[in-house]
Amino acid sequence: MKIYLVGGAIRDKLLKINVKDKDWVVVGSDIQSMLKLGFKLVGKDFPVFLHPTTYEEYALARTEYKNGHGYKGFKYYSTPFISLKEDLFRRDLTINAIAQDNLGNFYDPYNGLKDIKKRILRHVSSSFKDDPLRVLRVARFAAKLKYLNFKIHDSTLELMKIMSNSGELLYLKPERIWKETYLALKSNHPHIFFQILKKCNALSIIFPEINQLYGIPAPVKWHPEIDTGIHTMLTLKIISQLTKNVSTRFAALCHDLGKGLTPKKLWPRHPGHGIAGIPLIKKLCKKLKIPNNYKILSLLAAKIHDIIHDIYNQKPIDILNIYNIIDAWRKPERVEQIALISEADARGRLTLESLEYKQGKYFINMYKYISTLDIKNIINNFNLKGININKKIQKERIKLIKYFLKLKN
Incomplete structure (x- = not known):
């Protein structure tokens, strides 16, 4: 032995x-x-x-x-x-x-x-094509080892295309797809994973919601890269520089899925794309059995990421509503997560990667200021019961937001 x-x-x-x-x-x-x-x-x-x-x-x-x-x-x-x-x-x-x-x-x-x-990723033999999971594994290795300049050998990439076109990927279990995706999202360059899947024709099978974004235009004024699929990859690239948190990276990946449903007659505009993307995110998460906290954050990011861009022009009540929607009082980590996703969206555009995104810090600092409110004091010193306690808390938070806005203006 x-x-x-x-x-x-x-x-x-x-x-x-x-x-x-x-x-x-x-x-x-x-x-x-x-x-x-x-x-x-x-x-x-x-x-x-x-x-x-x-x-x-x-x-x-x-x-x-x-x-x-x-x-x-x-x-x-x-x-x-x-x-x-x-x-x-x-x-x-x-x-x-x-x-x-x-x-x-x-x-x-x-x-x-x-x-x-x-620095070559090369298959051992032609039996490589017998296991469809290897398409995702090689894409994941390409993402993991990108920082060492590893590249997929042309013959291996060609074999991956053959496998993608064979229909074998349809038999992969959701749990295995998500495991490889999760490991790719943990890497320093997760966008490479999805780019490789696109290159070998696997993205349309594994992630049709993301694949659908390619070829969909956005206003060149705001998106010099024009193509929404390219923007999504740039956004994922930026968010991976900002945080190692996988749920935040996944939410950034999904932030624009709704643009895949915009009628062509409205192109390159995409009114209401955030809300439009909600059913797609739910379907994707259900299909791949993605953890519930990933899904919730992705839904929130889809709804809110554009609003953060315009945070300076929001009314106090609307700003408070954002914090309430993301349940910031019980889930304070979501404030930074949403801010980072919005930053990645703003910087995930050709020639704008180095943009200074002040809105994110503004959103975070405002939350920190509002969080100084002494909730226990309101409960103990005001003769309030039930819903009136919450009304008082909301009223005091509005006052703090208004005061914060005065300090910043």
């Missing part, structure tokens, strides 16, 4: 990325032998074990073949006679198909070390 470290741990170590998880492959063993050594069997579809002390994953060397649709349409074959080379052959990218023994020696039959050096 021989044990090798494989996959992402080797890749990340070579790229000087913090290694979080280690995966191991076991050659020359079987299930019974592993159990006798104290390993715990956890794999449902193929033999994967947890180490008795480190709890790291150890998988028996295996081969696989396509036997149906989607990423689950596989049959796995594992015996003590399967070689390390055969096991690595089934992996997605050459940079993930490197093994290392306990002496530190690399086993690299598919030139992954060379591709790491050249």
